[in-house]
Amino acid sequence: MLSRKDAIALANCDKEELEHLCSEAAKVRDTYWPNTLTYSRKVFIPLTNMCRDTCGYCTFVKHPDSGQGNILSRDRVLSDVLKGQQQGCKEALFSLGEKPEKRYAYARDWLATLGHTSMVNYLTEVCEMVLDKSLMIPHVNAGTLTFEEVKQLKPVSGSMGMMLECTSARLMKKGQPHHACPDKAPGVRIQTLENAGKLDVPFTTGILIGIGETWEERIDSLLAINALHAQYGHIQEVIVQNFRAKAGTAMANAPEPTLDDMRLTLAAARLILHPDISLQAPPNLEQEYTAYISAGINDWGGISPLTKDFINPERAWPQIATLAGACESAGYQLQERLTVYPKYLRSAERYLATNVHAAMPASRADGLAVEQCLSPNSVTRTQGVAHA
Ligand SMILES: O=c1nc2n(C[C@H](O)[C@H](O)[C@H](O)CO)c3cc(O)ccc3cc-2c(=O)[nH]1
Ligand SMILES: C[C@H]1O[C@@H](n2cnc3c(N)ncnc32)[C@H](O)[C@@H]1O
Numbered sequence: 148m149l150s151r152k153d154a155i156a157l158a159n160c161d162k163e164e165l166e167h168l169c170s171e172a173a174k175v176r177d178t179y180w181p182n183t184l185t186y187s188r189k190v191f192i193p194l195t196n197m198c199r200d201t202c203g204y205c206t207f208v209k210h211p212d213s214g215q216g217n218i219l220s221r222d223r224v225l226s227d228v229l230k231g232q233q234q235g236c237k238e239a240l241f242s243l244g245e246k247p248e249k250r251y252a253y254a255r256d257w258l259a260t261l262g263h264t265s266m267v268n269y270l271t272e273v274c275e276m277v278l279d280k281s282l283m284i285p286h287v288n289a290g291t292l293t294f295e296e297v298k299q300l301k302p303v304s305g306s307m308g309m310m311l312e313c314t315s316a317r318l319m320k321k322g323q324p325h326h327a328c329p330d331k332a333p334g335v336r337i338q339t340l341e342n343a344g345k346l347d348v349p350f351t352t353g354i355l356i357g358i359g360e361t362w363e364e365r366i367d368s369l370l371a372i373n374a375l376h377a378q379y380g381h382i383q384e385v386i387v388q389n390f391r392a393k394a395g396t397a398m399a400n401a402p403e404p405t406l407d408d409m410r411l412t413l414a415a416a417r418l419i420l421h422p423d424i425s426l427q428a429p430p431n432l433e434q435e436y437t438a439y440i441s442a443g444i445n446d447w448g449g450i451s452p453l454t455k456d457f458i459n460p461e462r463a464w465p466q467i468a469t470l471a472g473a474c475e476s477a478g479y480q481l482q483e484r485l486t487v488y489p490k491y492l493r494s495a496e497r498y499l500a501t502n503v504h505a506a507m508p509a510s511r512a513d514g515l516a517v518e519q520c521l522s523p524n525s526v527t528r529t530q531g532v533a534h535a
């Protein structure tokens with residue numbers, strides 16, 4: 148474990164200290180997450196690209212006036228989900244803009260044609276449809292959620308997530324990326340993590356690095372996540388995501404984090420977070436797989452054979468076979484996992500609604516083997532790789 152003081156002192160560490168820290172982090176990973184690196188085979192469903200926020204790094208969001216704002220129909224969602232299912236996907240990742248109806252009449256009118264007054268209610272309905280009409284399990288990444296909203300979504304999803312991004316309120320000031328983004332206020336994000344904790348929802352969160360935060364603010368964000376996990380035990384994974392500059396955004400010319408910065412942050416995260424929290428880094432925002440593995444990650448997150456990463460559309464997913472090769476060269480097997488981690492499946496009565504648990508591929512034994520889902524550390528199967 149790394150104390151706050153020691154973690155903050157790493158800000159100016161040299162190459163030798165970086166390598167030492169990475170090897171310490173890799174040791175923790177090898178103790179708690181040995182032999183395998185995992186990924187979730189998914190379909191990405193951008194249910195709406197309209198959002199009441201305008202983060203300075205985001206190209207996903209579209210203003211109604213641009214003529215590109217949309218809400219996906221039920222038919223479109225079901226057709227993508229069924230296509231993904233045919234290709235062996237198990238996760239339907241709903242990632243969407245936040246509460247556009249609170250800002251745009253255009254979004255309210257569109258929702259009204261679908262019979263809804265809020266995006267979260269429409270989301271709830273389509274998640275239920277996915278559970279009813281497919282074998283896929285919804286993972287909800289809809290930004291901030293109230294206690295009631297988390298409660299409403301739990302019976303229709305396996306897991307939920309929301310990137311904490313950063314606990315720095317400074318990033319809300321004028322000229323900063325979260326200026327005028329009510330859903331990026333640190334207090335509301337923390338409250339969402341807390342709501343999910345109280346309701347026993349297996350939860351994915353993480354930090355976005357390189358958006359103007361200081362090293363100390365980054366460490367404090369990781370400590371905040373760890374404190375919530377210590378209290379509720381619901382944080383299944385933490386994503387360390389590197390900011391990528393995109394043309395047409397306020398941060399188009401901002402510097403991107405270097406590979407060493409990413410490795411230092413990953414290693415620090417591995418040594419700060421409780422070891423039972425999975426550490427994830429996306430494989431499409433950087434191709435230095437071995438460098439990430441050496442810094443202590445055990446998971447690559449979602450990879451889709453069907454849909455692009457709509458948040459980083461210019462960044463193609465790696466071929467699963469290529470990623471598997473890189474993992475094998477480093478001494479690990481690439482392994483498919485479900486959106487819900489084994490620890491939470493083992494306590495399904497607490498963490499999953501009964502109908503969702505019944506729908507899990509493991510309980511039907513038609514997807515991943517039951518033993519595999521229940522015992523991540525003793526896995527030998529490579530179905531995900533063979534599929535590729
Ligand atoms: O394709 C993506 N998947 C993202 N995912 C999904 C992730 O790749 C996997 O679906 C999870 O690992 C499932 O456990 C997120 C999930 C969250 O709950 C919160 C944030 C993210 C961020 C991304 C993202 O930027 N791109
Ligand atoms: C789903 C998550 O995607 C991340 N996200 C949004 N825009 C970018 C970008 N330009 N680069 C990297 N990650 C980004 C945010 O962390 C959001 O919460």
Ligand code: MET
Binds near residue numbers: 198243245290
């Ligand atoms: C498309 S970004 C992901 C979901 C949400 N809008 C957030 O920023 O957390």
Ligand code: SF4
Binds near residue numbers: 201206243330
């Ligand atoms: S990152 Fe999420 S909250 Fe921010 S503008 Fe994009 S869609 Fe909206």
